[in-house]
Amino acid sequence: MVNSITGLISNIQRYSLHDGPGIRTTVFMMGCPLRCAWCSNPEALSIEKQLMIFDQKCTLCGECLIVEPEAISLDGGLRVDRALIKDIESLAHCCPYDVFEIIGNEMTVDELVDECMKDEPFYRNSGGGVTFCGGDPIVQADFLVEVTKSLKNRGIHVTLDTSGGLPWDQWDKLASAVDLILYDLKLHDEKRHIEYTQAGNSLIFENLDHLAKLGKEIIVRMILVPGVSDDPKDIELRCKRLRQSKANVSLIELLPYHTLGKGKYTRLGMPYPLGRNNEKDKVNVEEIIQIIESIGFKVYYRSP
Ligand code: SF4
Ligand code: SF4
Incomplete structure (x- = not known):
């Protein structure tokens, strides 16, 4: 069963x-x-999935701007306004350089x-x-x-x-x-x-x-x-x-x-x-x- x-x-x-x-x-x-x-x-304190950001890996390729245009800015380096992120899963999956990692596996x-x-x-x-x-x-x-x-x-x-x-x-x-x-x-x-x-x-x-x-x-x-x-x-x-x-x-x-x-x-x-x-x-x-x-x-x- x-x-x-x-x-x-x-x-x-x-x-x-x-x-x-x-x-x-x-x-x-x-x-x-x-x-x-x-x-x-x-990363384990909340019962919600968490987003870790490894900003040093960012190449400023711009892919994530398509997915989260309001939350991301690339002026002078990667800046993420976490409060404006609509979907952490889509954001994590869009980056080809693994800048984003979701913590929390169901x-x-x-x-x-x-x-x-x-x-x-x-x-x-x-x-x-x-x-x-x-x-x-x-x-x-x-x-x-x-x-x-x-x-x-x-x-x-x-x-x-x-x-x-x-x-x-x-x-x-x-x-x-x-x-x-x-x-x-x-x-x-x-x-x-x-x-x-x-x-x-x-x-x-x-x-x-x-x-x-x-x-x-x-x-x-x-x-x-x-x-x-x-x-x-x-x-x-x-x-x-x-x-x-x-x-x-x-x-x-x-x-x-x-x-x-x-x-x-x-x-x-x-x-x-x-x-x-x-x-x-x-x-x-x-x-x-x-x-x-x-x-x-x-x-x-x-x-x-
Ligand atoms: S906050 Fe929770 S997980 Fe962290 S040390 Fe205290 S009891 Fe342990
Ligand atoms: S997709 Fe990844 S590497 Fe490209 S700009 Fe966004 S965070 Fe940086």
């Missing part, structure tokens, strides 16, 4: 080694309830499962599987429940990487269906959470309590953005709240901040939200590790 529900996917990355056990296929879903200032996947459940199953031998040999990340996959939870069921029927290990930023009843079935959850805890201080992610964190901590009741294995991830999310006191409070939740946390993974996604903001016509480039500022990783261990969690720092 063909399953006709569709999902919107920004990218599929093969041979991933950092998104759960073994060798994995990581599926980047579109849509996210948060807007983290350090996000390295801005796939059915069966198409995505077939794509993931191409790497089955790697999963079997390495203890790997498939990881859904994004964006935040819980935005498309109904679609992913069906994909997960199908993968599980084929004996594939499935991991969900989520911010936990949507009401529990919107993604409880998905949480129940997967094998492992990677759960991002960004800040304990709610005011700062709102300042840096445009969303509160009470729902995220409440959802931890739901996950605890489910007993599902969780790896908690904390990104160490210098001067933003690396305050040892805030990390201590996050860990204490984790303890209080009684969630089945097997590991806390500390991730270094990087600015590799910065160029994507330019190509999407978006400002990079973290104004100051603090990539090189020092983070006191040793102190943070000590704090986490003193609260009784196993911790791993993924060095840059």
Whole structure:
């Protein structure tokens, strides 16, 4: 039977080694309830298809002026007024030099499962599987429940990487269906959470309590953005709240901040939200590790 529900996917990355056990296929879903200032996947934040513009490839050939005469100007170089674009698909297809790229590939459940199953031998040999990340996959939870069921029927290990930023009843079935959850805890201080992610964190901590009741294995991830999310006191409070939740946390993974996604903001016509480039500022990783261990969690720092 063909399953006709569709999902919107920004990218599929093969041979991933950092998104759960073994060798994995990581599926980047579109849509996210948060807007983290350090996000390295801005193309996946919206649930709508996005247009990336690689203006350095433009030869000023003029083909796109025929398709989008109001949105495009070639005076002094390629200029695109995104608000005036009528159809991003026609624009993307008209350029012979691949200046335009559409982000967002609509796939059915069966198409995505077939794509993931191409790497089955790697999963079997390495203890790997498939990881859904994004964006935040819980935005498309109904679609992913069906994909997960199908993968599980084929004996594939499935991991969900989520911010936990949507009401529990919107993604409880998905949480129940997967094998492992990677759960991002960004800040304990709610005011700062709102300042840096445009969303509160009470729902995220409440959802931890739901996950605890489910007993599902969780790896908690904390990104160490210098001067933003690396305050040892805030990390201590996050860990204490984790303890209080009684969630089945097997590991806390500390991730270094990087600015590799910065160029994507330019190509999407978006400002990079973290104004100051603090990539090189020092983070006191040793102190943070000590704090986490003193609260009784196993911790791993993924060095840059
Ligand atoms: S069609 Fe492509 S290469 Fe030609 S002017 Fe437009 S953007 Fe530039
Ligand atoms: S939760 Fe992840 S995908 Fe969403 S904005 Fe934050 S970093 Fe980006």
